[in-house]
Amino acid sequence: MSSLQAMELFVGAVREGSFSAAGRRAGLSPASVARHVAALEARMGVQLLNRTSRSLALTEAGQEYYARLEQILQDIKEAEGAATALQSTPRGSLRVHSRMMFGMRVVTPLIPEFQARYPELRVELRLSERPAQLSEQEFDIELRIGAPPDSQFKQRLLLRSERIMVASPGYLAARPAIATPRDLLAHRCLTYWNGPEDVVWRFLRDGAVEELPIPSRFTTNNGEVLRQLAIAGHGIAMLDDYTVQRDLRAGRLARVLPQWQATNTSFGSGIYAVFHQTRLPAKTRAFLDFLAEALPRVMAGGGEVELG
Template sequence: MDSETGMRLLTTAVEAGSFSAAGRQLGLAPSSVSRQINGLEDKLGVRLLNRSTRKLSLTEAGLIYYQRAKQVLADIEEANLAVTKLGASPTGSLRVTAPVAFGRLHIAPAIPEFVARHPEVSVDLILTDNIIDLIEAGIDLAVRIAELKDSSLIARKLANNNRVVCGSPDYFRKHGVPTTPTELERHNCLLYKQTGHQDTWRFRCEDGMKEIRVSGNLQCNNAEALLAAALNGLGIVLLSSWMVQSDIASGRLVQILPDYTASPSALDTAIYAVFSHNRHLSPKVRAFVDFLVERYASRTEWDIPPVVRPGLVEAS
């Protein structure tokens, strides 16, 4: 008798409460169940069950073996299902949540391609900057930009979340171009307000970390509003490269301080696909996660800081 068969016999007998009931479930004679469990005990060299005319009960060793056997059998089932589902077609409604700006700029434009690949999936996209409890809200997957803390959720990294300090050519023509982080203290800096007033920008360079207190005449809890203000020449912003890269490439914005790694907080963040720990991950979730990894892992333009083009900021 192999180990898996022994584990199934024992767990069935324990949960059924008797050899007779276990035999009915397994299609075996009670005497066959009893004989095979006796053989398992002989093989292990310990007694697993206390037998009486009325019921079965686990010994101390039996309880340990039963608990481990349940886990092993569950793992075997999961492995079998995982292989089986590799060929299953994604179907049904997929509920996805993402931050407002990233969702509008990068998730929503990707959905037509995903649906074209998987026409039997419909997507329910929820854009919010609030952290939603995935299980409570019935969400299949979340895109989050954060430093993830330990939790029961599973995360796959999609891309880095590099930040860029930038402003419009018009602003720099009028007020000059800061060449060191310290010079930002004399400029109008537009502040992202999330939990409190985030007026400290941090810069990592070869000689360590610099913290700069910045100030300005606009603070907002929406990054796209700050971007609009910067494009119109109001001040300097510190935003994610995935948000400003196209404006920098077109010349509508100019990156400054490219030799520094900048962040509005002390946290190192990245862009993740996050989903609940489900022993049997559905094909639709697996397909969407793989799609996002494929789509965003190659976005090298988010990782390579554009250089300052002096011609854009020369005085007129």
């Protein structure tokens, strides 16, 4: 039996006035209760109870110990209740990390709806182009574009997506036609910066993959910058489909080589949630379920949500 259980038996014996009554409450024999209380006294090296055949009486040390222990046990009970409530009811602080463009254009507009459903939740959303350090317990959830390589974390696919090439209709009308990936070499390509290595775009069609080093005249680590420059007619950009759905529908952008699958990372892309626990707190589970329901709706509506 743990020390905590022995403490609970001691408090129960004092409240009930006997080992027998305390034993009935705990489902133990009087002798077992007496033995555990005696072990508690032996561990502490102090007598807590004066025992007679008919009654129990606290010693001076026992009175001091009982007064403090009763409050401690009540605090423990309240702490357990609070922890259980957090596990079962979405409340507290939820820390989310996302890539900038996805966070700004998709996640941020969904936050008011999410918090209207769960008014006791405080959401902390941080945006950056660097992966979060989940191992440092800084975030509850990270939203990633593409399958995460981190096997030590749990992951959930929220939405399948793909990367597509786009340019403004004006740019395409003024430039040579593009029928194959190699035709891109005669065009101004706007690229995403992934480090000092050369930019390589990959193309897939009929099971064959073609890799093409792209001579870029402009590079950035922000997808929104690429989108704006593409709309302005500055060149061809490769972007996630959900970020340009409305632009395509409005005619601000047009697809380039739509018959090819394209990527600057790996094929089979998607939006993933990465998190720690197998047994999720209610706040984390609520956000995951909300995104799984909301993201397909967002995509069906054009890839973005309007705030307000």
